[in-house]
Amino acid sequence: MADKVTIADVARAAGVSRQTVSNVLNTPEVVREETRQRVLDAVEELGYRVNQAARRMRTGRSGLIAIRVDPEHDGINGSVLDRFLHALTESAVQAGYRLLVYTADGDDREIAAFEDLLGAYEPDAFVLTSTHHKDRRTSWLLEQGLPFVTFGRPWSELPALPHPWVDVDGAAGTDAATSHLIAKGHRRIGFIGWPDGSGVGDDRRQGWLRALDRAGLDATGLSRATTDGIADGEAAARDLLAADPAITALVCASDSLALGALHVAREPSPAWRADAGGFVAVTGFDDTAVAKAIGLTSVHQPLAEAAVNCVALLARLFEGQPPGHALLQPSLVVRQSA
Amino acid sequence: MADKVTIADVARAAGVSRQTVSNVLNTPEVVREETRQRVLDAVEELGYRVNQAARRMRTGRSGLIAIRVDPEHDGINGSVLDRFLHALTESAVQAGYRLLVYTADGDDREIAAFEDLLGAYEPDAFVLTSTHHKDRRTSWLLEQGLPFVTFGRPWSELPALPHPWVDVDGAAGTDAATSHLIAKGHRRIGFIGWPDGSGVGDDRRQGWLRALDRAGLDATGLSRATTDGIADGEAAARDLLAADPAITALVCASDSLALGALHVAREPSPAWRADAGGFVAVTGFDDTAVAKAIGLTSVHQPLAEAAVNCVALLARLFEGQPPGHALLQPSLVVRQSA
DNA sequence: AGGCATGATTTGATCGTTCAAGTGAAGGAA
DNA sequence: TTCCTTCACTTGAACGATCAAATCATGCCT
Structure with a gap:
């Protein structure tokens, strides 16, 4: 309520000067332990809080x-x-x-x-x-x-x-996703990401490539670049799957792309379904609410x-x-x- | 950079006092038009911006x-x-x-x-x-x-x-959703919402009820209450559809519930599919990213x-x-x- | 004992703004 | 002329904190 406790009030209550109170709060090491305690008690009792406006005017620090x-x-x-x-x-x-x-x-x-x-x-x-x-x-x-x-x-x-x-580490994320797919038996794994030049996008593509290389798997023709969006992801996935019927999994640079890809992956399409023996696996990136909601495997950022x-x-x-x-x-x- | 333009600098440049500058900025009506213009020019030229800390210390207003x-x-x-x-x-x-x-x-x-x-x-x-x-x-x-x-x-x-x-107006939202469903020919329309007592939830249920009443449709046994969540929505939907095979549409109090309901609605279930002649329609609330992503009809808040x-x-x-x-x-x- | 560094605390000035009160000029009314 | 208003603007003080410098002990060395 009448919260108008100033540093002067605390000083009075603790029987010291304004500056000492200020020191207790900002540079406690210059104040004698006993005094420090007394001041802190007064601060506590009065419910004092520094007025940031005043501090800032003097110090330039706004908090x-x-x-x-x-x-x-x-x-x-x-x-x-x-x-x-x-x-x-x-x-x-x-x-x-x-x-x-x-x-x-x-x-x-x-x-x-x-x-x-x-x-x-x-x-x-x-x-x-x-x-x-x-x-x-x-x-x-x-x-x-x-x-x-x-x-x-x-x-x-x-x-x-x-x-x-x-x-x-985005590359580590797509690497993990790709490795997970490899471990589950996938051998032709596509990547849907963004055009060259975006740091984040290039990084994520690298991770996918790295994991394939390590497993001795071929990556040629398995990457697509598009702008970020559900429709874009869907188009890229359709393109990839049509171009290479052996693809059984798709690693995506974002959940938006993955969501689009999932539309394609989950619809029965004779062209590749026979080969895949089921649905195409899809992973996303960012572990967004959408991923949680629709059961999309995704890379989570801490x-x-x-x-x-x-x-x-x-x-x-x-x-x-x-x-x-x-x-x-x-x-x-x-x-x-x- | 050396952004240290104070009200005094402006005053000097405009050939007036500090207070006049302050007045120009805060209570322009008390300053003569000509002076006002001169001050504003000076403000502009020097790139002056009020120091909120100082103003706040004096007025208590922090902005x-x-x-x-x-x-x-x-x-x-x-x-x-x-x-x-x-x-x-x-x-x-x-x-x-x-x-x-x-x-x-x-x-x-x-x-x-x-x-x-x-x-x-x-x-x-x-x-x-x-x-x-x-x-x-x-x-x-x-x-x-x-x-x-x-x-x-x-x-x-x-x-x-x-x-x-x-x-x-949440009720207006569910009313609109329900009316839309009625217009599309649905006659048995369920509602999945939250337990009584939450203002928002009760409000949304009211809208659904109102729309049904207006159309002369029966609402008994068509409402379920559960906590908010995808799994909860799914369970409630399953319960409703099992209890009343004539239901062809579900109005939900949130996109989470709707998403869960959608899982049930889209899976072919002999019990009701024959009657519905297709999928069960579902509407959500809030028009979240998830709704956009999965094509969920939803009520949008401005x-x-x-x-x-x-x-x-x-x-x-x-x-x-x-x-x-x-x-x-x-x-x-x-x-x-x- | 005197001088001096060190530590602990206090005092005065200041940050940039606005409030409250004050000044001075111009215009009316008495 | 004198007095009072009104208008337009100016001046001093204050907001609450911190900085810089001053004060006052206290202990140590010579």
Whole structure:
């Protein structure tokens, strides 16, 4: 209610000065143990909480971390970022931060959003998602010397300045999916992914290729590239299966593609059904709600872990340590589809 | 970069005092037109942006609106709130606000989160989602006299103090779905919803009942209540169809339930298939990604509109006007399933 | 004993904005 | 003329915290 407890109130209650209270909270090591305890008790009793506005005015620290939420949803894959947002909210609180969300469409608009936010709310750091080739956002933030971490590794060819990042090893994910299929006896395994040039897409294709190579299986003619979408996945799957009737399994770079592929895989089609002796196996990527719902085997990204790492890397950055990074391992969630 | 433009800089550039600049920005009507223009030019030229921290320290206004993001996802239905979050982020920016997100599990924890946020970040308002019977959050906020709006109408029996709310007319949605089915020739239409007592669930059941009544169709024995989930939906559907072989369509209170029902509806089952002459039609609620993906006819909530209304109602509240509310109409998205 | 470094705490100034009160000029009414 | 209003703008103080510098013991060395 009358929550107007200031640092001066605490000081009075503990019989010390304002600054000592401030020290207890910010640099406890300079305060004598006994005094520290007394102050903490007073803080507790009065229910004191720092006024972030005042602190921020003096220090420039706002206690806020800014993150983008996408204005439009591709429906299925967008939800990965939402789940990441949830996880990040929790991790940030642990570290004493809160999340400020913003929207922006495209790199340049997002940079404009940075400027806007910095002018008005001064977030202490940014968390960038969906990094890509020639990402203007990272270079801009680096130039400005602003702290940030990306969820997604830097895909840039040129080894620009280092910055902290967290990512999930996509290749390991498709590798796991492919290996799983091989273990189940599949020998002709197709891949449906995105056109060359997207870091994430190329990475996922690599994993599939790697697993086939390791098993001594041929990959020629077994890969298709298309834009992300259910219809696109369906078309690519139809194309692949028509071109090579021996195919019995499909590894997809996303759940959207996989869902489309599944439409084809589950419909009885004389051309290949005889060879396959049943349905074509399909795996997706991201373990979205849709995958759970329709029993799609999919690669799961450890988003909570990623969020914790993001915050930890930022904390290290604040302490002046050089930018670190973390590459996390995904896991395969096996369901009916494969 | 050296973004350290203060109100004093602008004042100097425009040849006026600090306060006049402040007035131009906050109460333009008290400033002479000519001066106002001169100040605005200076603002523009210097790229001045108010420092929210300083403003907030003086006024108590933070420019932040707090909203919860759910820590855990039920996978399918959770995404509705995510979509709402996106929409709200955009509407808030239009009105000069930013969104601060937090997590909390249960009413009491959420109230604790309110206190925490108020002490440290002083959000100007809260947006509450998922209102329910005996919602302790709304009563707490009302007691404290804090501004908030709920997305979800107040379901409380006792007409407590009024507060602004926005909601989507769930009954209208199930009514539309049911009417659509009737128009397509269905006569025995079942309903799968949640146990009595949840405002949202009861509301949706009402709509189904209303549509049947209006068409002079019997509803006895056609309703099932279960917890939300795919397996639950499947079980309820199986039960309903077994109990009444004449049923040819199912209206569901959520996409999760509908998805489960769809499993049953699409499998050939001699018991009823002969009567239905095909598959059992199914409709869901929320028009989630899953619905889009699998071609489920579903009731779509106008979330962007809801978000705009939330912000507008808060703005009116800030102006001292009495709490308003808005009941928005959903729309039926017809796909293959019905 | 005197000087000096060290540790623990206090005091004054300050961040950028807005509120409340004040100034000064112009215009009317007495 | 004198006084009072009104309008347009200015000035000092304050919000609550932290920084930088000052104070005051205390212990140690010479």
